[in-house]
Amino acid sequence: MQYLQWIIKGLAMGAADVVPGVSGGTLAFILGVYERLLAAISSCNLLALKLLSRLQLAAFWRHIDGTFLLCLFGGVLVSIFSLAGVLTYMLEYRPIPLWALFCALILTALPPLLRSVRWSLWRLLLCGVGIAFALIIGMLTPRQLEPQSWMFFVAGAIAICAMILPGISGSFILLMSGMYAPVLAAVTGLQLNVLALFLLGCIVGLLSFSRLLNWLLRHYHDASLALLIGVVLGAFYRIWPWQLDQQLYLPWQYAAKAGDADSLMALLFALGGALIMLALLHMEKWLKPAAPSNPVADVKE
Structure with a gap:
């Protein structure tokens, strides 16, 4: 059952990674696998290479927490390849309900996130820094370009760093740099040479940036969590459903300016998002096998 939980959480992360403005790292963070993910990625080091070169495969697999990574990233990849077309359609034709879904996902997870930190004035200030950082990133303007092959490697390295940082969307970084459409086209068109370059960039960026985050969480756990919650x-600002030209509106204000606020569909998607997040947050308890009864205690009774 533990493996199934990791796969499902990977599916949720992959769905978030496809949408510009939503971070798979955010889902990993609020679903409780973020620190283990960073630790597992950081363990892909010289010792891992040494174990692999000596063909000590079982020790290598345990060292990198291989089963956990396989289940999680397997779910991510399945989700990306299966949902890319659906989410692209939603982004183009029904963006407001999609953003409402992700807003509800994050809002539902906020209470347990806030309870995970022992708050102090210093940590509140760090949370404010995280909020400011995410706002600055969200205000950046997307651009268009004609990509060269090497750009896919660089885009992968930068996007994966954002992707594992809660609140900062790797997809949005791609959009801002003009690489989102080319990368999505490569995924839907199965352009393997382009995807290989992008994946290589992701691996390089992931192995380097994850070590920094893992060190911060090990040495400054609550301070790092406060900063990350601020980023979330x-x-x-970036994923609020009703906005025009980077101005945020309430649904009725948006309807007065743009005509249709798609409010009913947004409400349904938001309710669906809240239910999905509640299910994900309680999944471990639901899937946990029941403790076997104690026959000795039963006899005594």
Whole structure:
């Protein structure tokens, strides 16, 4: 059952990674696998290479937490390849319900996130820094370009760093740099040479940036969590459903300016998002096998 949980959480992360403005790292963070993910990625080091070169495969697999990574990233890849077309359609034709879904996902997870930190004035300030950082990233303007092959490697390295940072969307970084459409076209068109370059960039960026985050969480756990929670909160600026020209509106204000606020569909998607997140947050308890009864205790009774 533990493996199934990791796969499902990977599916949720992959769905978030496809949408510009939503981070798979955010889902990993609020679903409780973020620190283990960073630790597992950081363990892909010289010792891992040494174990692999000596063909000590079982020790290598345990060292990198291989089963966990396989299940999680397997779910991510399945989700990306299966949902890319659906989410692209939603982004083009029904963006407001899609953003409402992701807003509801994050809002539902905020209470347990906030309870995970022992708050102090210093940590509140760090949370404010995280909010400001996410707002600055969210205000950046996307651009268009004609990509060269090497750009896919660089885009992968930069996007994966954003992807594992809660609140900062790797997809949005791609959009801002003009690489989102080319990368999505490569995924849907199965352009393997382009995807190989992008994946190589992801691996290089992931192995380097994850070590920094893992070190911060090990040495400054609550301070790092406070900063990351701030980044998640600041990301709401980018994913708020009703906005025009980077101006945020309430649904009725948006309807007065743009005509249709798609409010009913947004409400349904938001309710669906809240239910999905509640299911994900309680999945471990639901899937946990029941403790076997004690026959000795039963006899005594």
